[in-house]
Structure formats: C-alpha cells, structure tokens
Amino acid sequence: MSTTTHRIIVGDAADMGGVADSSVALVVTSPPYPMIGMWDELFRARDPRIGDALDAGDGPAAFERMHADLDRVWAEVRRVLINGGIACVNIGDATRTVADRFRLYSNHARIVSSFVDLGLDVLPAIIWRKQTNAPNKFMGSGMLPGGAYVTLEHEYILVFRNGARRAFDTDRTKSARRRSAYFWEERNRWFSDLWDFKGVRQALAPTDPRLRSAAFPFELAYRLIGMYSCEGDTVLDPFVGTGTTTLAAIAAARDSIGVEIDAGMLAAVRARVDGCAPALNDYLRQRVSSHLEFCTARERETGVQLTYRSRHHGFPVMTAQEVDMVMEVVSTVTADDSGWTAEHDPLGRVAAPADLIALGAGPGAPGAGAAGQSQQSLFDDVPAAARSEQASR
Numbered sequence: 001m002s003t004t005t006h007r008i009i010v011g012d013a014a015d016m017g018g019v020a021d022s023s024v025a026l027v028v029t030s031p032p033y034p035m036i037g038m039w040d041e042l043f044r045a046r047d048p049r050i051g052d053a054l055d056a057g058d059g060p061a062a063f064e065r066m067h068a069d070l071d072r073v074w075a076e077v078r079r080v081l082i083n084g085g086i087a088c089v090n091i092g093d094a095t096r097t098v099a100d101r102f103r104l105y106s107n108h109a110r111i112v113s114s115f116v117d118l119g120l121d122v123l124p125a126i127i128w129r130k131q132t133n134a135p136n137k138f139m140g141s142g143m144l145p146g147g148a149y150v151t152l153e154h155e156y157i158l159v160f161r162n163g164a165r166r167a168f169d170t171d172r173t174k175s176a177r178r179r180s181a182y183f184w185e186e187r188n189r190w191f192s193d194l195w196d197f198k199g200v201r202q203a204l205a206p207t208d209p210r211l212r213s214a215a216f217p218f219e220l221a222y223r224l225i226g227m228y229s230c231e232g233d234t235v236l237d238p239f240v241g242t243g244t245t246t247l248a249a250i251a252a253a254r255d256s257i258g259v260e261i262d263a264g265m266l267a268a269v270r271a272r273v274d275g276c277a278p279a280l281n282d283y284l285r286q287r288v289s290s291h292l293e294f295c296t297a298r299e300r301e302t303g304v305q306l307t308y309r310s311r312h313h314g315f316p317v318m319t320a321q322e323v324d325m326v327m328e329v330v331s332t333v334t335a336d337d338s339g340w341t342a343e344h345d346p347l348g349r350v351a352a353p354a355d356l357i358a359l360g361a362g363p364g365a366p367g368a369g370a371a372g373q374s375q376q377s378l379f380d381d382v383p384a385a386a387r388s389e390q391a392s393r
C-alpha cells in the first residue's frame, strides 16, 4: 500500500512560497490565455496597464503585459522544479481584432521565449489537435482570396526541462522508474507529437464556475504524468482550475500540489475529487483492458506468443522494460484541511479479461462506492461557454 497527498493552495502562483525550492518533478498546467476575451477581466485586475492598452486599442502592448504577468509564474516554476524536472504547458494561440486590426497573438511562441530566458531547455512539443464542429469556423472573406484566415484547430503542449537529464542512479530511483513504466503501445501513442483527442464534454449548468475554467481533458494530464514522472514524485499545477491535474495525479499515484487564485473554484475541485476513486479505478481498468486487447491482437497477427510477463500482474507485455511496472488502484481518498490523502493498493494478478472485474468496475471492488452511487464524469467535462470561446482561438 502507498499513500499520496494532494494539496490545494488558494493563492497567486506568482508567489508560491508554500512550495519548497527544487521539490517538484513535473509541472502540468494551462494558464489563462492572453488575448482570449474570457481572461481579460482577470488580466486587467492584475495589472491596470493591461486594461489601458486594451482600451487604447494597442493589442501588442496588452499581449506583452499579459505575458509579463505570466512570466512571474514561470520564474516560480523554475524555482520549484528539481534538476532535470519537466514543465508541460498547455496553451493555445489567440486571434483577435483590436482597433480594427485582426491578427494572431502567438502565445506559444512568447511562452517558449520566456522559458528560454529562464534557462530551461526546450524539448519537442505536442500539438493537441482539437476537433471543432463550429459551423462558422472559417474566418475572413469566405470564398474570395486574400482576406481569409486559417482556423485555429489546435493547441500546444510545450515541454521544457530544467537543466540536464534527470539522473536515476540509485537503487531507489531506478526501482521507482521501472515500477512507473507504461505499456509499449501506450509509448507509441503518448510520445507522438500529435494528439488528436476530443477536448471536452459540456454538461454543466451556466452558473457553474467551471464555465470560466477552460479545463483540459483528464487524458491530457494523465498521459503527461505517466510520461514524465515516477512514483514518489510531486506534480504541480500552478493554475489548477477545476483540479484535473489533481485527479490525474491521484489516478497515477503521484503526490500533487495545485495552486488556484480563485477561491470560488474550490467547490468545483471538491465536487470532482471527493468520491473519485471508483471512476479512477474504472479508468485504470480500461487501460489494462486495452492492453490485453492489444496483446491478443498482436499475438494473433504475428502468430508468436509474447515472451515477457508482468512480474506483478501476470499479463503479457512487449518488452523487458515493462516487466516491473506496478499499477495501483485507489483504495480511499480522504479530505483534510489542505486537500486529500489517497491510499493506493497494487493491482493484483490479472490473468484473463474476466479478472478485470476486480479492478474497480463493480461494487465491492477496491475503491468502489456504495452500490448505485452515481459517478460524476471526471474525465472530459469542460464548460460549454468556455470551450466555445476557445474554439475561436
């Protein structure tokens, strides 16, 4: 059994005094997007010169001042990252007409330049391609050449490293790394530079604070945590919003810290994290189930049995690197004053698909709630209003 802690700090990520220097292995985050209307009010409140620039019709000056405000957070990110720690920043560019001039505000380029100035190394980024079904997604002069603009249908996940590659040179860190392995076929999907999954489902009431949250999908946070951190690591989200990173960290059995300036978001975080174990275990069950389907298809296609076996779980795996992986189910998630404590139990042996039932799919399984208890959708719920605004990004 292992225990992880998940703190939420209500405050300004530009001053994360409660987070120690060099204590965070991975940052997964998405800031308010400069020059996207839904965040104007927040930026105006943080620096009146931003409002002045917008009111004066000076888009580039407003853009620069918004980023100067985010730069203070990026400096904090560098301070708290360990040597070799990774920062993943989900960001979309903005298109906007200010004082009759339509133009692109390249948020991703400006953030790359901030991290370079801070001395972090830029690693290959991921393009997250979001499908948009908006009927009026094309901007400009319709079928006439010269005045139309391509539609922004993607966002970026920028990836930076603080210093040289992380060393895994003690028995403890080597073992933690091997226990945190992911599946071969997951590696092939996760480490592609193009992610093509849906943004969100939109099922929230108009009064819900998540209407302003612009949450990213659970899958996005979960993958990044799996790709860039190990058991025992702490994951930080300085703009935690509705707590998607917190949920993914619980699912992945990593410690986490979320920082959020808007105390009104706490209710949304609580609504998602309290009682989240059954849904998270169901997600893990799906992961194992997909793996078993992959193994079956692979053996059928090649006519050759997979030679490696997971030492802990018994199922076949493709490579020696996966042999020591340990998947953990969430047994309990208990709220306390600063957040939550989660207890995790190693998943037992899974020899056949039927064994997956023991993974949290049914009542009585580890982490399962009372029979009939409804499981809120944890994985892809993003506010309609927020997303429709983002669709014009």
Ligand SMILES: C[S@@+](CC[C@H](N)C(=O)[O-])C[C@H]1O[C@@H](n2cnc3c(N)ncnc32)[C@H](O)[C@@H]1O
Pocket (backbone or CB within 6 Å): 011, 012, 013, 014, 029, 030, 031, 032, 033, 042, 073, 213, 214, 215, 216, 217, 238, 239, 240, 241, 242, 243, 244, 245, 259, 260, 261, 262, 265
């Ligand atoms: C794009 S949203 C993040 C959504 C989050 N990824 C999720 O899945 O819910 C940005 C969040 O950062 C918060 N925020 C903005 N400026 C902040 C600051 N300086 N410090 C801490 N939080 C801030 C906003 O209130 C908002 O909830």
